[in-house]
Amino acid sequence: MIPYEVICPDCGDSGGPLDEQPETAQGVRGPYADVAAAKRAMERHTGVVAPEE
Numbered sequence: 001m002i003p004y005e006v007i008c009p010d011c012g013d014s015g016g017p018l019d020e021q022p023e024t025a026q027g028v029r030g031p032y033a034d035v036a037a038a039k040r041a042m043e044r045h046t047g048v049v050a051p052e053e
């Protein structure tokens with residue numbers, strides 16, 4: 001199982017090691033079990049619903 005992470009540049013997440021990111025970015029990073037869970041987390045975080053693929 002591949003964990004999915006949400007990288008939120010708006011929160012200052014550079015995509016680097018988790019413990020080097022701001023607390024707000026760490027909160028949304030995950031990891032999540034699948035891409036759907038990651039997407040829902042991002043939607044909750046940003047308030048924007050991502051288009052279905």
Ligand SMILES: [Zn+2]
Pocket residue numbers: 008009010011024025028045
């Ligand atoms: Zn954010």
